[in-house]
Amino acid sequence: MSNKIFNILAINDIRYLKITFANINSYHKLDGGKQPFKIYIDKDGENFLLKNKNKLNHETLVTYKIFKRDKYWQKNKIKIYEDYHLKDDFIIIDADSLWYNLPKFYEDKITFLNVSYHLKDHGDYKGLHSLNELITPNYTNNQIGVLHIPLTIQYPTLLKEWYELCDKIYSLKNVREGVNNQCEQLAISLLSQIHTLPTNFLKGPNNGVNNTHIVQSLYWSCFKDNVKNKQLKNNGWR
Numbered sequence: 431m432s433n434k435i436f437n438i439l440a441i442n443d444i445r446y447l448k449i450t451f452a453n454i455n456s457y458h459k460l461d462g463g464k465q466p467f468k469i470y471i472d473k474d475g476e477n478f479l480l481k482n483k484n485k486l487n488h489e490t491l492v493t494y495k496i497f498k499r500d501k502y503w504q505k506n507k508i509k510i511y512e513d514y515h516l517k518d519d520f521i522i523i524d525a526d527s528l529w530y531n532l533p534k535f536y537e538d539k540i541t542f543l544n545v546s547y548h549l550k551d552h553g554d555y556k557g558l559h560s561l562n563e564l565i566t567p568n569y570t571n572n573q574i575g576v577l578h579i580p581l582t583i584q585y586p587t588l589l590k591e592w593y594e595l596c597d598k599i600y601s602l603k604n605v606r607e608g609v610n611n612q613c614e615q616l617a618i619s620l621l622s623q624i625h626t627l628p629t630n631f632l633k634g635p636n637n638g639v640n641n642t643h644i645v646q647s648l649y650w651s652c653f654k655d656n657v658k659n660k661q662l663k664n665n666g667w668r
Contacts, residue, residue, distance in 0.1 A: 434535075436465060437510055437522045441472045441499055445658055446525045447479065449648070452665035455487045456529040463488035470497035470510055485666070504600060504614040507574070508592050515589045517581070524575040526648040528665075533644055535578045536630050540622050542572035543647065544633040546615075557605035558616070561598050564624050571612065572619040575647045576632055579618075583627050592617050 438453065440446040447469070454467050471479060471494050483489045499506055507522055514520035521535070535541050549555040550567035559565045579588075592614075599605075599613035609616070622629060632644050639648060648661060 433466075434519045434521055436467045437470065437520075438467060438525050439470045439497070439506055439510060439522070440475060440525045441470065441497060441506075444474065444478050445662060447471060447475050448662050449658075449665065450525045451482070451485055452662075453523065453525060453527050453529070454492060457532075458488045458491070460529055460532050463491065465491065467492045469494045470506075471495070472497065472499070502600065504596060504611065505593070507577075507614055508589070508596060511579070511592070512589060514579075514581075516584055516586065519581050520577070520579040520584075522574070522577050523645075524647065527575060528642075528646045528648070529644070530642045530646060531644045533576065533632055535580070536628075537580045537582055539628040539630040540580070540583060541576065541578035541630040541632060542619070542622075543575040543577070543645075544573050544631050544637045545635045546571045546573050547635075552606065554605055554609055557602055557609070558599070558620065560604070561595065561602070562620070562624060565620055569620060569623050571616050572622075572629075572631070573637065573647075574615045574618060576645060577618070585625070588621070591621055595621060 436457075438450050440450045450469055457465055469479070469492065473496065476494065476496060479494055483492070486492050497506070500509055510522060511520050547570065548567070549558060549565070549569050549571065554571070555565070555567040595617035596613045599616050600610050602610060633641070637647060639646075641647075
């Protein structure tokens with residue numbers, strides 16, 4: 431997998447770019463500086479990156495692209511996938527992640543970070559089933575803090591279907607609070623099961639913030655600024 435680019439989205443808040451540096455450095459510490467990364471950033475992020483790129487341990491392996499975000503943030507990862515659709519493997523990693531072991535990806539399986547929950551466990555089945563009759567209570571919502579969609583299992587309508595299902599889930603009324611905000615994750619999770627794509631998970635289902643098996647997910651969206659700032663300080667930022 432060393433020739434496949436790892437993509438990271440870090441926009442709107444420089445702290446996400448700072449933790450991206452720690453993310454990339456933690457990976458390069460494990461692989462000896464081989465893996466290429468690409469960061470999607472805004473103009474403020476570009477200024478910061480150019481001034482601080484010396485803080486990357488292997489800066490020549492890190493490229494960037496100025497990214498114009500979508501009207502709602504859930505579509506941003508799908509927009510990045512556009513660059514890879516039917517062209518190459520797609521790998522995207524949440525900025526707020528730290529690596530402790532190298533991951534194993536497969537060329538014939540879609541890889542998610544872990545299973546978040548079964549639809550039947552939280553009453554999400556009824557509303558989501560109304561969008562596609564193939565969706566069953568045993569379908570899962572899978573975390574995409576790490577997501578790998580190999581070229582070999584991409585199909586021509588995947589990009590279109592991901593956008594469309596994301597939009598439908600975002601606008602869905604008869605689901606519990608918070609489901610709409612997971613629309614891009616739920617959409618690719620459900621599509622992988624509707625199309626019976628072979629699936630791999632990096633981690634088990636109990637992936638709490640202190641779980642450092644392979645990769646640690648910091649879950650910044652769940653925490654206040656003081657937690658984020660403390661973690662940045664722990665990783666060399668003032």
